[in-house]
Amino acid sequence: MSDQIDARLSALGLSLPDAPAPAANYVPYVQSGSLVFISGQVAKKGDALICGQLGTDTDIEGGYAAARACGLNLVAQLKAACGGDLGRLRRVVKLTGFVNAAPDFTDHPKVMNGASDLMVALFDDAGRHARAAVGSPSLPGGVAVEVEGIFEID
Template identity: 65%
Template sequence: MSIEARLESLGVTLPDAPAPAANYVPFVVVGPLVHVSGQISSDESGLITGKLGDTMDVAAGAAAARRCAISLLAQVRAACDGDLDRLARVVKLTGFVNSTAEFTDQPKVINGASDFLVEALGDAGRHARSAVSAASLPLGVAVEIEGIFEIR
């Protein structure tokens, strides 16, 4: 089954790859690796904003992280000229969580992205990862995630 078909079976349609918000490129391909710039939490309604430990709980943060993962896959599809089946594996994610100083469940928030990628890609979705706190994130978003992916 193709990756796009697996996503469809999960009820996920990838959006067009989001455009960069400043002076950078959305991804860089170096050999078999695609380095994807940080993708901020957003959905069809717009930005997903909030601060974990204050205005958002872990479940809402994990849902925001899942949306970041969907945007990451959209960028990988663009890097592969529209052929997402060239994706061999997720190598590494770095997740940033807009959270209070007291909030310590950043890994649980970023699990929203990790769990989704494993669900969508199977073993190819398993990856190395960092999950860190940020005092604030661009535009007040709840989560930002960057990634490294191996392509064929």
């Protein structure tokens, strides 16, 4: 399955970044039994943060791209947690997304589809997951989106 995931990434014109190092006093992931809890991943393109507030200076398409970038970072952390073998994934259990949003912005689910659509594109039915999409008046570093995840592995 790991080769399939690499092929799907390539077909989407994507590649996994290196798993980002923590920005503060926490670990990037914790495994408990067969579950891997991955800390919130902020939106980045290369080394640059993807910043902005939805409904003010960023539109839904920009937010979707930011959530997708968070999803790539989640998968990079998952790969590290799996010792480099994404074939160990059994399912994406849950994603929680935080959207930097203006008070009147209400399309949080459309933004979070960037991460959700990526999980399904990479992992098929194992990528279907429970989810929450939450609005926030600000996020670390002014990023547009932050996403955390829970994954089940072998």
